[in-house]
Amino acid sequence: MEKAVFIDKDGTIVDNSRYPEEIPKSKLLERDILEGLLHIQKKGYKIIIISNQSWIRKNILSKEEVEEIFRDIVFTLKSKGVVIDDYYYCPHKKEDECNCRKPMAGLFFKAAEKHNIILKNSFMIGDMEEDILAGKSAGMKTILIFNRKGKFFDVIPDYVINNINEVTKII
Numbered sequence: 195m196e197k198a199v200f201i202d203k204d205g206t207i208v209d210n211s212r213y214p215e216e217i218p219k220s221k222l223l224e225r226d227i228l229e230g231l232l233h234i235q236k237k238g239y240k241i242i243i244i245s246n247q248s249w250i251r252k253n254i255l256s257k258e259e260v261e262e263i264f265r266d267i268v269f270t271l272k273s274k275g276v277v278i279d280d281y282y283y284c285p286h287k288k289e290d291e292c293n294c295r296k297p298m299a300g301l302f303f304k305a306a307e308k309h310n311i312i313l314k315n316s317f318m319i320g321d322m323e324e325d326i327l328a329g330k331s332a333g334m335k336t337i338l339i340f341n342r343k344g345k346f347f348d349v350i351p352d353y354v355i356n357n358i359n360e361v362t363k364i365i
């Protein structure tokens with residue numbers, strides 16, 4: 195059985211500072227993530243990206259464009275020594291009421307089955323309340339990347355850090 199660290203994409207590993215004027219794509223927050231991702235990998239965790247990508251359903255980006263963004267992220271991180279074991283994304287809008295859009299945990303269960311992951315031994319890292327809710331729903335420990343000054347959440351994460359590099363204090 196395996197353990198994993200599930201990581202949100204936008205605002206967590208890629209820059210979304212210009213959203214909503216600019217859709218987050220594949221500009222990595224390298225200074226904030228590389229040390230932490232390498233540490234996670236060294237500790238024997240699979241690294242899996244889980245992301246809501248409603249741009250597809252909203253007809254802003256095509257599925258092919260979203261796939262290209264993820265492939266670019268995986269390729270760039272691999273060139274820096276970080277292996278992304280898999281990625282999953284929900285193409286739906288909130289109104290679609292699917293089970294794969296965070297805060298629902300459908301994609302986590304799908305990944306756990308495919309990769310033989312024990313979710314209770316795993317972590318979810320994200321920057322939004324939906325990420326934390328999804329992680330808790332799947333039975334994982336949760337880590338909030340606190341990059342939204344003054345934003346309060348109704349759900350309490352297990353840990354709060356400023357960026358993924360600080361995960362070395364937790365894992």
